[in-house]
Amino acid sequence: MESGLKERNKSFKGSVDRMFEVAAATMELEPGLADQIQTCNSVFQVSFPVYIRGEFRVFTGWRAVHSEHFLPVKGGIRYAPIADQDEVEALAALMTYKCAIVDVPYGGSKGALQIDPRDYDAAELELITRNFTMELTKKGYISPSLNVPAPDMGTGAREMGWIADAYRALYPNDINAIACVTGKPVHMSGIRGRNEATGRGVQYALREFFRHSEDVQRAGMDGDLEGKRVIIQGLGNVGYHAAKFLSEEDGVRVVAVIEREGAVVCEDELDIEELAAYRREKGGGQGFRDSEFVEDGSLLLEADCDILIPAAIESVITTENAERIQARLIAEAANGPTTFEADEILRDRGKVVIPDAYLNAGGVIVSYFEWIKNLSHIRFGRMDRRIDELRGQRIVEAIETAVGKPLPETQRHDLVRGADELDLVRSGLDDTMRQAYNEMREVFLSHDKVHDLRTAAYVVAIEKIAQSYREMVY
Ligand code: NAD
Secondary structure: OHHHHHHHHHOHHHHHHHHHHHHHOOOOOOOOHHHHHHOOOEEEEEEEEEEEOOEEEEEEEEEEEOOOOOOOEEEEEEEEOOOOHHHHHHHHHHHHHHHHHOOOOOEEEEEEEEOOHHHOOHHHHHHHHHHHHHHHHHOOOOEOOOEEEEEOOOOOHHHHHHHHHHHHHHOOOOOOHHHHOOOOOHHHOOOOOOOOHHHHHHHHHHHHHHOOHHHHHHOOOOOOOOOOEEEEEOOOHHHHHHHHHHHHHHOOEEEEEEEOOEEEEOOOOOOHHHHHHHHHHHOOOOOOOOOEEEOOHHHHHHOOOOEEEEOOOOOOEOOOOHHHOOOOEEEOOOOOOEOHHHHHHHHHOOOEEEOHHHHOOHHHHHHHHHHHHHHHOOOOOOOOHHHHHHHHHHHHHHHHHHHOOOOOHHHHHHHHOOOOHHHHHHHHHHHHHHHHHHHHHHHHHHOOOOOOHHHHHHHHHHHHHHHHHHHOOO
16 A cells, blocks of 8 residues: 555656645535546557558557546647656646636547657658547547647647648548647648747746735745746747747746756856757757756756746656755646655745646647637637727827827827737737636635645636536436
C-alpha cells in the first residue's frame, strides 16, 4: 500500500489526482460524485504501421476521453518520444478542469503519438498523421460533435490541417467536417490569433494578476509587470509567444531562456525575437550575443527572478529543486510542470503559483471560438465591421461639429475602426482570462480551507462539473 501510493505519486496523473482530491475534500459533494468527476471515462490505444524509407514502421498512440459532461470533448494531440497512457490521462483530466474554469462548454480529452517529430521529414509526418487520424476517426475519437483535437507539444497548424483534410476525405457529406479539429491554418478555416493564443492568454492572466495589488504583495512584489525579471523554460509555441508579448508590450525583462540544449542568460534582457531567430538558424542558443550559456539549463529554474514561467514539459519542479526555487511567482504555462509534493513545498515557502489549468487555457478558449466559427460558417466581424465603422464615423463627425475642429488623426482612426476577427478573438480571450482569474481569486479569498490558487481553481472546476452531473437525467 505504502509503496503503491509512492509509485502513484510519482506519476503525472497521480499528481493531478492528488491536487483534485485536496480540492474535493474542501467541498460538500454527494457521495460518489467526486469519483465520477475524477475518473477517466475511456482510453483508446492504437498501434498502426506506416511504410517509410522502405520498411514498415509501427507507431503507437492514445486518445483519452476524461469527461463527457459536455460534448464534444476537447484537447490537444502531442507528438513526443516519451508520451504514454499515464501522461495522456493526466492531460485529459486537466483539459476537463481547464474548460470548466474558463467556462468553455467541452469535456476533456487528450491524445498523443509516441514519436520524435524531429526524426521525420514533412512528407513522412504527413503520412503518419493521416494514418493516425484514420485510426482515431474509425473509433469515434475525432468528430466535430464528439471529439475535437487541437495542437500541443510537437504539433501545430500544419498537423491540424492534415487531420482536417483526412477527416474531410472520410466524411465529404458532413457540412461541419472542418470543425473536427481546431488550430488549423487560417486559410483552412482556422481562426486568426489561435497560433499565439496560449501565450497571449498567459500575458492576459499575468496582467490581471498584477491588477490586484494584494495578490502581487502576497507574492512579495509590488507595482506592475514593467521591469519584472522573468525566466522562461521552453521557447516553443507557448513560451515564445508569452515571452515575446510580455517583453514587447508589458516591459518585462526576460533574463534567461531555458531550452533543451541549455540556458541562455543575460542579466540585462534577452531580445526574444532575435533569440528565436538565432536558435532557428544555429540549432541552439549557445553563442547568442551578450549572453552566457549554461549547459545544465535546469539550474536556471532555481535562479533569482520575479516570475518563473515553465512553458515546456511536465514535472520540472519536483522535490529535488522546490526548496531552492527563488522566483516569487511561478506562472505555469506548461501542463503539469509542478508535482504534487513540490507544490506543497512551494506553498509552505510562501511562493505563489498561478496554476496550469487556468493559466494556459488561452489555447482552448480560442479553439472554442474557431469551432464556433466553423459551425456558423462565417468569419467573426464579417457582418458588423463596416456598420461599426459607419457608427464611429458619425460619432467623430458629431464630436468635430460640437468642438468646431477636426480630431487628431490617431484618435479619429481609433474611433472609426471596426473590429476585425483578430480584435474580437483577443477581446474574447482577454475577457475570459480576466473573469476566470477573478472567480478563482474569489474562492481563494472566501474559503477557509482553500490555501492556494490551484486548489481554488479546482474548486471552481469541480463545482461547475458537479452541477452538470446533477442536471443530467439518466
Ligand atoms: P512546443 O513543442 O511548441 O514547444 C515546447 C518547447 O519546449 C520546445 O521549444 C522544446 O525544445 C522545449 N523543451 C522540451 N523539453 C525541454 C526541456 N527538458 N527543457 C527545456 N525546454 C524543453 O510545445 P507547446 O505547444 O509550446 O507546449 C508547451 C507546453 O504548454 C506543454 O506542456 C503543453 O501541453 C502546454 N500547452 C500548450 C498549448 C498549445 O496551444 N500549444 C495549450 C495549452 C498548454
